[in-house]
Amino acid sequence: MNIMLFHSTYGLRPAVRDAADRLRTAGHQVWTPDLFAGRTFDTVEEGMEYSDGIGKEELLKRAVLAAAPYSERGLVYAGFSLGASIAQTLAFGDAKARGLLLLHGTSDIAANAYVDELPVQLHVAEPDPFETDDWLSAWYLQMGRAGADVEVYRYAGAGHLYTDPGLPDYDAEAAEATWRVALGFLDGLTSA
Numbered sequence: 486m487n488i489m490l491f492h493s494t495y496g497l498r499p500a501v502r503d504a505a506d507r508l509r510t511a512g513h514q515v516w517t518p519d520l521f522a523g524r525t526f527d528t529v530e531e532g533m534e535y536s537d538g539i540g541k542e543e544l545l546k547r548a549v550l551a552a553a554p555y556s557e558r559g560l561v562y563a564g565f566s567l568g569a570s571i572a573q574t575l576a577f578g579d580a581k582a583r584g585l586l587l588l589h590g591t592s593d594i595a596a597n598a599y600v601d602e603l604p605v606q607l608h609v610a611e612p613d614p615f616e617t618d619d620w621l622s623a624w625y626l627q628m629g630r631a632g633a634d635v636e637v638y639r640y641a642g643a644g645h646l647y648t649d650p651g652l653p654d655y656d657a658e659a660a661e662a663t664w665r666v667a668l669g670f671l672d673g674l675t676s677a
Contacts, residue, residue, distance in 0.1 A: 486583060486671050487558045488515045489575070491548060491568030493589070493646060494532030496525030500649035501565065504664075511668050512675075518551030520544055520571070529645075536567060548575055559583045561674060566590040566615070566646060569607075576603060577631070584674045585633075586667055589646050591616060594627040603633045606670045608663045610647055610654075611639035638666055 488508055492501045497519040505515040521539075526532035536544060548571045552560060561584040564572035569590030576585040577598050587607040605628060609616045621637070628635045640647060640662070644654025648663055 486513045486561045486675055487555055488513050488561045488563055488586075488671070489552045489555065489572070490515055490517050491562075491564035491571045492517065492520065493564075493566035493568050493649075494526070494529060494536050495646070495649075495652070496521045496532065497523075498525055498649065498651060500651055501568075504565075504648070507664060508668075508671070511671070513671060516551065516555065518548065520547045520551075520568075532567075544571060545574060552579075556581060561586060561671065564588065564590065565648070576600070576605075584670070586670065588648060588663065588667075589613070589616070591621070591624050594624070594631055598627075598631040600632045604670070604674060605633045605635045606667065607635065607637045608648075608667065609637070609639060610643040610645055610659075611641045613645050615645055636670070638663070 490505055501517055505517045508515045552575055556579055559581045562572035562576040562582060563586035566589040569587040570592035573585060573592040576582040577600055582603060585603060585605040589609055625635060640659035643656040643659040646652050646654045647656040648660040649655055
């Protein structure tokens, strides 16, 4: 699969590069655009302040420009937290999208959004301060109405960005379970 993997509000940290390497080892082609032009952050608050300063429209523009040269190949859009939100937006706007892998985040869905049975997999902590139960229930229903084929995996007791070994949220067991399931999801897309 051709995968466009977007970083979180922390920026393009080593964990994102390591995730891309893991995906490449499994036989996938992966791009990791740097939407923050080299900036990384130590706290979510610093990252959110920086991304808010850039603005959602500019971040989406940067993401579209990064994905555009490869979209004809049929991309799987993927991302971590903020990057998952961006990936979801791009996947819904790309008729050739092959799949959507969301790690730690989701995004709003337009009332008139439609995708033709787009395979979607979400991995999120339980509970997650950024992805509350009420939000996720509504998101799941909206995704179904939009035509997506959605799988949701919750990880009890894990922190928000539990796949990043460099952050306090890290949960090795949940991270390994996430990657095992996510790689199976991507393998399923390859054979479809």
